[in-house]
Amino acid sequence: MLLLAAAYGTVAAGRATVLEGIGVSLPRAALWPRYHYMPLALLAVLLSVALAALRDLRGSCATIRPRRGDRVTAVQLALVTAYPLTIDHHDAERRETEGVVRSIREAVAASPAGTIVSIENRSFAAAGLTVAPPGSAGVFVIYFRATRSKAGRCAPR
Numbered sequence: 001m002l003l004l005a006a007a008y009g010t011v012a013a014g015r016a017t018v019l020e021g022i023g024v025s026l027p028r029a030a031l032w033p034r035y036h037y038m039p040l041a042l043l044a045v046l047l048s049v050a051l052a053a054l055r056d057l058r059g060s061c062a063t064i065r066p067r068r069g070d071r072v073t074a075v076q077l078a079l080v081t082a083y084p085l086t087i088d089h090h091d092a093e094r095r096e097t098e099g100v101v102r103s104i105r106e107a108v109a110a111s112p113a114g115t116i117v118s119i120e121n122r123s124f125a126a127a128g129l130t131v132a133p134p135g136s137a138g139v140f141v142i143y144f145r146a147t148r149s150k151a152g153r154c155a156p157r
Contacts, residue, residue, distance in 0.1 A: 004046055007039040100139045 019029035104119055111117045121137040134141070 001046065004039060004042045007042055011039060097139055100136045101143050104136075104140055104144065 016026060016029040020026055107119055108117050119136065119140065121135045123135045
């Protein structure tokens, strides 16, 4: 239990420090829903050890009936069917990224050929961060990887 508490505390403190450094408030950073994998693994080990200890108190494995496991599995399947788990596909963030790509393409299309296009870097509101480096500049770098043309200017691939 002490190892589990230390792992959760370390993850929360590290996550909050990093997020606070980029402008996220401390209460919001503490509730950030990421990086809980290692403490959950420790929790699984803790529960396994506790169940093994209970089994040892009740006697050998032969006294545990296989049908009980079947019933537990059936109940778990019924619960998962009745209350399916949802996966967040980050639709708002995807739409916002598509909007940034579209605005970059529109700015390039509206500029005369051979001119330099200047696009303001902005943070993403959908991510919930007040300052989110690199913002739209990062989208540009990912979606429009530059190659040098013979004239020496950058052109999207």
